[in-house]
Structures are given as C-alpha cells and as structure tokens.
Amino acid sequence: MAESRGTKRPSSDGKPGPLTSDLAARIKRAQVEADVPGDADIAATNRDMSGLSRGLRLGSEFIAAILVGAGLGYLLDLWLKTSPWLLLVMLLVGFAAGVLNVVRSTAEMNRAAPPPTDAMRVPDDAEDE
Structure with a gap:
C-alpha cells in the first residue's frame, strides 16, 4: 500500500508533533476563512435577542x-x-x-x-x- 502524506504520529512526550501542529494550523486557517462564530459572537447574539x-x-x-x-x-x-x-x-x-x-x-x-x-x-x- 502507498504511504499517505503526513502520517507521522505525534510524540508521546506531550508536545505536539508535526502532524498535530499542522492540523491545528489548518483548522485555524479554515475557521478564519469560513468566519466561524466563536463563543463571544454567540453571547453577543443572545444579548441582542x-x-x-x-x-x-x-x-x-x-x-x-x-x-x-x-x-x-x-x-x-x-x-x-x-x-x-x-x-x-x-x-x-x-x-x-x-x-x-x-x-x-x-x-x-x-x-x-x-x-x-x-x-x-x-x-x-x-x-x-
């Protein structure tokens, strides 16, 4: 079978490995691009009801x-x-x-x-x- 890209497992010493940090960066970038409302936005919406x-x-x-x-x-x-x-x-x-x-x-x-x-x-x- 072919090895998939970026399949390194995170290290077990508690520090994020390359896969975890890359995933966190991609999630953050997707949230910024999609303009996902955070907890503060939801609280503001509830306040304005x-x-x-x-x-x-x-x-x-x-x-x-x-x-x-x-x-x-x-x-x-x-x-x-x-x-x-x-x-x-x-x-x-x-x-x-x-x-x-x-x-x-x-x-x-x-x-x-x-x-x-x-x-x-x-x-x-x-x-x-």
Whole structure:
C-alpha cells in the first residue's frame, strides 16, 4: 500500500508533533476563512435577542421536544404493536426533555445578558416602606 502524506504520529512526550501542529494550523486557517462564530459572537447574539425572539425560541424548543418524543413513541408503537403505551411514555420523555432544554437555554441567555443596573430595576412595593 502507498504511504499517505503526513502520517507521522505525534510524540508521546506531550508536545505536539508535526502532524498535530499542522492540523491545528489548518483548522485555524479554515475557521478564519469560513468566519466561524466563536463563543463571544454567540453571547453577543443572545444579548441582542428581543423578548419576543427569546419567547419564540424557548417555545419552539419545548414544542419540538414534545413532538419528537410523541412521534418516536408512535412509530415504536406501530413497530412493536404496543399501542398506546410507548406513545404515552415517549410523550412524557419528550416533555421532560423540553423542560430541560428550556431551562438550559434560559440559563445560557441569562449568562449572556448584561447584569441589571439601578436604572433597569423596578421598585417593589416592599421597597417603598
């Protein structure tokens, strides 16, 4: 068999070998050329989301998880002839996955949002006293 180009294995002393450093350089160059968004870009996008877009995102993630769970349950019921038990179980699993997705997305959005300032705070009735 023909030896492929650049098949040297990295050294085992922890330092990157020629293959690893070449691969890292090629990945970096491809990311720059493709303009791949980084973590800072994603955080900036989340910061710029309006209330409506946040609500639509969370709602669509929740509904999608439920529909996927119900769909998988329905298909499994058809295949295994266990109607309606797997549909009900997978519907509940989809609901749990939807809640988990909403909690994760909300936590991500809250981390990306700037901390509230005094001008953004709304006084409470308890603060008036």
